[in-house]
Amino acid sequence: MGLEAVLPDGRVINTGVKTAKGVVGYDLTRLLTGSEGTLAVITKIRLKVIPLSEETITLLVLFKEAGQAGEAVRNIVAEGIIPMTLEFLDSEAVKAVENYKPVGLPEDAAEMLLIEIDGQPQAIQADAEKVSDICAKLNGEIIMAENELARARLWEARRAVSPALYHLNPSKINEDIVVPRNKISEMLKYLRKMSDETGIKIVNFGHAGDGNIHVNLMVDSTKKEEYEKAQKLVKKIFSKTLELGGTISGEHGIGLTKIDYISMEIPPDELALMKKIKNVFDPKNILNPGKIFP
Numbered sequence: 001m002g003l004e005a006v007l008p009d010g011r012v013i014n015t016g017v018k019t020a021k022g023v024v025g026y027d028l029t030r031l032l033t034g035s036e037g038t039l040a041v042i043t044k045i046r047l048k049v050i051p052l053s054e055e056t057i058t059l060l061v062l063f064k065e066a067g068q069a070g071e072a073v074r075n076i077v078a079e080g081i082i083p084m085t086l087e088f089l090d091s092e093a094v095k096a097v098e099n100y101k102p103v104g105l106p107e108d109a110a111e112m113l114l115i116e117i118d119g120q121p122q123a124i125q126a127d128a129e130k131v132s133d134i135c136a137k138l139n140g141e142i143i144m145a146e147n148e149l150a151r152a153r154l155w156e157a158r159r160a161v162s163p164a165l166y167h168l169n170p171s172k173i174n175e176d177i178v179v180p181r182n183k184i185s186e187m188l189k190y191l192r193k194m195s196d197e198t199g200i201k202i203v204n205f206g207h208a209g210d211g212n213i214h215v216n217l218m219v220d221s222t223k224k225e226e227y228e229k230a231q232k233l234v235k236k237i238f239s240k241t242l243e244l245g246g247t248i249s250g251e252h253g254i255g256l257t258k259i260d261y262i263s264m265e266i267p268p269d270e271l272a273l274m275k276k277i278k279n280v281f282d283p284k285n286i287l288n289p290g291k292i293f294p
Contacts, residue, residue, distance in 0.1 A: 001016050003016060004043050008284060036292055055121045058115070059113075062143070064141075067111075096164040101164065103153060117131065173216070176249055177249070178211050178246050179241055187213060191204055202215060239264070260294065
């Protein structure tokens with residue numbers, strides 16, 4: 001809702017409001033949020049706290065064919081159901097988890113969704129039934145967590161993905177593209193095609209409810225030829241992402257690693273404007289110099 005931040009010259013500013021609404025002046029809170037430390041140092045954050053839900057239903061859905069999870073996400077959203085959690089793992093991610101920390105997932109599953117619906121018991125039961133019906137029509141195998149212990153076990157699989165991939169290959173390239181939710185299936189099919197064509201293993205997981213896919217290219221940075229091949233593939237993946245109406249980063253930001261790609265998404269006029277904003281906040285360029293902009 002609001003921030004306290006210190007400008008490069010030492011002045012302290014406060015942004016945002018304490019009210020439910022507020023549109024006085026420019027939205028400096030949104031501007032500073034995600035500015036990657038290039039405009040100010042954030043020292044306080046005011047958050048809106050929402051109450052815990054009365055009840056949560058957790059479902060694990062296993063699909064036999066690639067693309068079905070994306071179809072399920074599209075159909076769930078089309079029904080007007082907005083789950084609290086809608087997480088995705090592809091077959092390679094499932095295998096990596098089972099090899100690293102077995103939790104009982106079938107390694108022949110093509111894709112997996114972890115779905116949580118929260119709210120009032122009566123309402124979420126109806127939504128859970130709709131979600132189950134949608135997934136069943138796509139031949140999904142549905143497992144419902146019967147208690148908190150079972151729920152924790154299902155989440156164990158999702159939380160194990162990142163360490164499992166690091167264990168598999170510490171020098172992987174990890175991107176965080178986002179596509180419209182009705183394009184997830186198309187994007188995943190493209191990633192599989194690219195993996196087959198290049199011989200580079202690509203492991204995908206992420207926040208399907210947001211269309212946010214963590215794309216992991218499992219390459220060894222010490223092998224120059226292989227790593228350069230993967231870098232070229234990253235650019236192709238970004239091009240496809242933008243073609244589908246997406247963005248090249250949903251969470252990680254630009255920093256240093258995406259500097260060469262930012263102009264693929266942001267046109268010259270907008271980039272020039274952003275640089276001018278940076279100069280207004282930080283004319284001496286002392287905050288995270290060299291980040292974001294080429």
